[in-house]
Amino acid sequence: MAGSVADSDAAVKLDDGHLNNSLGSPVQADVYFPRLIVPFCGHIKGGMRPGKKVLVMGIVDLNPESLTCGDSEDPPADVAIELKAVFTDRQLLRNSCISGERGEEQSAIPYFPFIPDQPFRVEILCEHPRFRVFVDGHQLFDFYHRIQTLSAIDTIKINGDLQITKLG
Template sequence: RGPHWEKQEANVPSVPSKTSFLLSSPYQQTVCEPITGGLCPRKSITISGKVLSNSDRFNINLKSGNDIAFHLNPRFDENVIVRNSFLNQTWGTEERDMPGKMPLARGQDFTIRILCQDHCFKVAVNEQDQFEYQHRVQNLQQIDKLEITGLGPSVKCTVE
């Protein structure tokens, strides 16, 4: 049985638009969803779900064509959230610094919010600010796809 998508569009005061989708599946999936109009400052992406109890890692990628402008990679076997970019078929320098201990755990519910700002992505996990990632792709509107791999059985994403 394949994934079940539920898509909603709603107008929200002072926010141009809000798009939500839900992936529900009994196995790990790759989700690739367009970001209408690309990114811009003050646009945010919120991902909620539950980490699989046997997970070593999962990926959240913000993509521009074949490039990955922002790769967010929680690694439970290393107790770190790695950030990077994959541009022109080459990985950049990994960022691994964390303000404290790993904020995610196997088998636990989580919410990750990625806020696009003028010069960086600001990332919060479970409503706690974690780090900023300086933009390596300057044309934010070209960042127009959200890709998530390694999560299940259900993930909810909201772009607003």
């Protein structure tokens, strides 16, 4: 998370500050996202702060290689947390990138939560010292903040072999 801001022309914003979800009904949103097309880039209104949660729901493709959330670009932008699901190794890798320097990668998880051709729900909860990451309602791991200014974390990027069905 962090980096460039998504193309705001693609967002469907109503006059009362609500967004239309995929079914066309209004939903209150702290996080404004344009169309849910992968690769995806969206703006987190006001940045992250303790108590704020980012929800990503989707369906893994039938023959996935990887799913990435928060991937960095060239030149590298600051990335508070990068999640990369590697299906061949059944790993969920986590890292950050600050001032062009990648941190120490973490990979330990109790189980690999993603199944090809199946839906998933990832919640990233921002707490004061860390992100808590839940997959399908189960806490999978904690990732301690490496970027100290949480409000600077204002962008989410998603790439890989998946369809996004909901963001919030």
